[in-house]
Structure formats: C-alpha cells, structure tokens
Amino acid sequence: MTKVVTFGEILMRMSPPNNLMYDQASSFDVTYGGGEFNVAASLVNYGIEADFITILPQNPIAECAINTIKNYGVGYKNILRKGNRIGIYFLENGIANRNSKVVYDRTNSSISQIKKGDIDWKLVFKDADWFHWSGITPALSKTAAEVCLEATETASKMGLTISTDLNYRSKLWNYGKHPKELIPKLLAYSNVILSDIDTARFMLGLEKIYPDYANDILIKENFEQLKKMLPNARTIAMTVRNCISASHYKIGGLLYKDNTLYRAKKHDVNPVLDRVGSGDAFMAGLLYGLVKFPDNLQKVVSFATGTCVLKHSIFGDINRVTKEEVLNFINTNGSAKVDR
Template identity: 55%
Template sequence: MSKVVAFGEILMRLATERHLRFSQANFFDVTYGGGEFNVAVSLANYGVTSDFVTCLPNNDIGNCAIEKIRQRNVGSNHIALGGKRIGIYFLETGAGTRGSKVIYDRENSAIANIQAGQIDWDEVFENATHFHWSGVTPAISQNAADECLRAVKKAHEKGITISSDLNYRSKLWKYGKDPKDIMPELLKYSNIILGDIDTALFMLGKTKVNPDYENLDTLANQYNLVVESCPNLDIIATTLRYSISASHQKIGGVLYDKTKVLKAQTRDVTPVVDRVGSGDAFMGGLLYGLINPDFDLQKTLNFAVAACCLKHTISGDFNLTTKEEVLQMVDGNTSGKVSR
C-alpha cells in the first residue's frame, strides 16, 4: 500500500472576495494552503494515505492550520512546533484581462527558521513509499533548504520514490542564493519532476533552449538536457497552460519517460473560479496515476490534466474532487450537468 509524505509550508491565505482589488477590500477570506500540502490533499481525496510534514508556531494560529490538515484527512503526526509565526499570502483574484496578484508575507516564518533535529526523518519515513517536495521550500530560507536536503537524502537512502515540483517563485528567492546554488544538489535525487524544460535548466544552471511543446520530435532531446543532471530521474512532466485571459485557460500536458514523449489533449477551462493550486492538482493527479497499477503513462497524464482543469472551478487552494470525478473528465464527460 502506498504512503506519500509531503514536506513544505502551509500558509494562511487571505483573499479578496468577488474579484475585488486589494484597495477595495474591507475584509479577507481566510483559508489555508501551500504547494506541497495541496498535493497531499489531492492524494488523500483519491484514497492514498498521505502525511504532511512542516513546522508551525505553537499557538492558536498554528493549531488552526493543524486542524485544517486533519480535516482534509492528511496525517499531521510529524509536524514540528516552533517559531513565532505562520507564513501568509495575500491573493487578489483577477478577472478577464486583469491577472491575479499574490503578495507573500512569510519572512521569518516557523519553517524559515527550522533547525536540524526538529524533524526525525527516520520516523517520518517509516512505511513511506513516496516523498514529495517543491522548489518553494528551499526558496524560503537557507534553513528550509538545508532541511529539505536532509529529507531528500534520507528518502533516497531508504529507496523511497522522490517527486519534486520545480515551482519557481522569483519573489521568494531573497536570502542571497539563486536556485542554481541550491536546486542541483536537491534535484539529483528526484525520480519524478514536474516543470517546464527551461525552468529546470535555469535551476540547474544550464543554458535555456526555448522549447516548442508542439514539436514532439525535438522535445525528447531537450528533456534529456535535464536528465543529464538528474541521474535518478525516471519521469519529467510539464503542464501546458495557454492563458487566454484570467477567466479563460487552455490546459494540456506532456510527459517524458526517457524513451518517448506523450501528450494529452488540451482542454478549455472557462470561466476560471480560482487558478491558485491548479499546478498542485496536476502534480497530485500525476502521482496518483504513477502509483496506480491500473494506469499506463498516457492515462496518468490524462488524469493529471483533468485534475488540473477541475481545480480551476474550485475556490481555495485545494482540489476538492474525487478520483471518480476526474475520471469522468478523462472519459470525456465535460458537460457540467447536475448529478441527480
């Protein structure tokens, strides 16, 4: 039986309502989320045992986040308590031609100041089959990057499948390090990577190639440039997003397994309710498909794209869909009719 452990930061999300601008807001809607936790929620919804590891302040707000983790049927037994504050992000949801806007307030958060020894990774990885992290965590601070590396090395030592979402966020790399100073050492242990080719090459300190995702004949060679620096890599996938407007997206995906490139059907998503967390929904769908012995790689990719599309219709960070709902979209049911 599979068990996925995810490591990262859970954030308090403060969002304006009804597409209001920050300057119009008199109050914010409070929810919680974060890239790695969102993946754990997706997997739990699909019936996969999932644990989330983080560091939170030992106060009422930290307890609220832990309660939210438990509400989503994600394990919380290995959360370290320490620090003084939870990370926050403010969201202004766009509409039409006006894009959404995110402002981070996560400097000196609990996980940014995490210390060696706060998390017992031997204990965390007991019975685990998969470990998931993303590029957001090492971008927060040197401490978070160091802890992520400890986790990755321990997971590799134990033969656990390691997945990573590149999740490049330029607003977060502010502590004097570039991704190329940190990410190559982390990514060399990854078995599964989600991200576009040029982001991967940038993080690995290599020259970008401006890939054409419509030309499958050239993609394999370009993906191989990433594989060269990641000796344990088995699968690399890329979400294809064509943004018509903030309210209208076209979503597709490609996957490379070192032998062939697969592509999924591109789907229209309109109107978009909430784009945040849609990449995490793709990652959750990808991992579920790779874990599921009944899925081949094409069905895995199709499932990931469908999950990503459905997340655009749901408010909040989490993809609150069941595997049956995702499979309905995979099978072509996109009518949106009332289920009676």
C-alpha cells in the same frame, strides 16, 4: 498500500472576496494551503495515505491550519511546533484581462527557522513509500534548503520514491542564493519531476529557452537533456498552459518516460474561478496515476491534466474533486453534463 510524505509550508491565504482589488476590500476570505500540503490533501481524497511535515508556532492561528490538515485526513502527528509565526500570503484574484497578484508575508515564519536535526526523518519515513518536496521550500531560507537536502538524502537511503514539483517563486529567493547553487544537488535524488523546460533549465543553471511545446521532437530532445543531468529522474512531466486571459486558459499536459513522450489533450477552461493550486492538483494526479496505473502512462498524464483542469473551478488552494469525477471528466471528454 502506498504512503506518501510531503514536506513544506502551510500558509494562511487572505483574498478579497468576489474578485475585488486589494484597495476595494473591507474584508478578506481566509483559507489555508500550500503546495506540498495541497498535494497531500488531494492524495488522501483519492484514497492514498499521506502525512504532511512542517513547522508551526503554538498559537490559535496555527491551530486553524492544523484543523485544516486534520479535516482533509492528512497525517499531522510529526508536525513540529516551534517558532513565532505562520506564513501568510495575500491573493488578489484576477479576472478578464486583469492579472492576479500575490503579496507574501512569510519572512521569519516558523519553517524558515528550521534547522538540520529538527525533524527525525528516519522516524518520519519508517513506513513511507514516497517523499515529495517542491522548489518553494529551499527558497525560504538557507536552513530550509539544508533540511530539504537532509530529507531527500535520508529518503533516498531508505529506498523511497522521491518526487519534486520544481516551482520557482522569484519573490522568495531573498537570502543570497541562486537556485542553480542548490537545486541541482537536491534534484539529483528525484525520480519524478514536474517542471516546464524553461524553469528546469533556469534552476539547473542552463541557458533559458522558450521551446515550442507543440513540437514533439524538440520537447523530447530537451527532456532527454534534462534526464542526462539528472540520472535518477525516471519521469518528467509538465502542464501546458495557454493564457487567453485571467478568466480563460487552455490546459494540457506532457509526460516523458523511457524515451517516449505522452501528451494529454488540451481543454478549454473558461471561466476560471481560482487558478492557485492547479499545478499541485496536476502533481497529485500524476503521483496517483503513477501509483495506480503505472503501465498506462497515457492515462496517467490524462488523469493529471484532468485534475488540473477541474481545480480551476474550485475556490481555495486545494483540489476537492474525487478520482471518480476526474475519470468521468477524461472519459466524457470534459462534457460537464448535469449528473442526475
């Protein structure tokens, strides 16, 4: 049985209800989530064991986050309790032609104070098969980037499969480092990478381009170039998003492995209830598919895309659909008929 370990920050999310703007709000809906935890929660929901590693302070708000982790059945025993605060982000959910807005309040959060040696990675990984991290964690602080490298090096030495969602958050890289100074060394250990070509090139220090994602030949050439820079990368995947408005997306997916490009069909997503966490849903679906049906990569990318599409209908960071619901979605071409 596969066991996955994810590492990152869980945040308190505060959103004005009913698509209100910040200056209209007299209250906020509070939930908890974060990229790497969202992946772990989805995997447990699909029947794969997952542990989440983070640092949280000893206070009642952090206990709320811990309770969320427990409620999703994600392992929490190796979470370190130190520091003074949990990270917070405010989300103004866009609608129609008004875009969503995020304000971060995570400076000096507990995980940004993490240091090498704080986590016993050999203990954490002793019965694990897979380690997952994202590009958000090394953006938090110099020491968080060092610990992320410490974790990936240990996971690699212990023979774990390593996956990365190469998220780029421009508002977080504030401690004097450019991603290209850190990400190439971190990515060198990764076997599965989720990233669009633009972001991957930027974070690896290459000239940014805007490829035509409908052109299979061009996309294969770009993925192959990335794989030559990252020889341990066996699989590269990405979501394909067309934003019609904040309430209307077209969502597809790509997967590249062994010189073959697999493409999932695009789905109309209209209306969008909550876009946040949809990339994490894709990542979890990708990981699940690679574990459960590795010989059917077309099904893998279709499953991952289906999880991403369905997440847009769910409030909060975390995808709550079951694997049966995802399979039904892709088998019925997303008909969304009433289940009677």
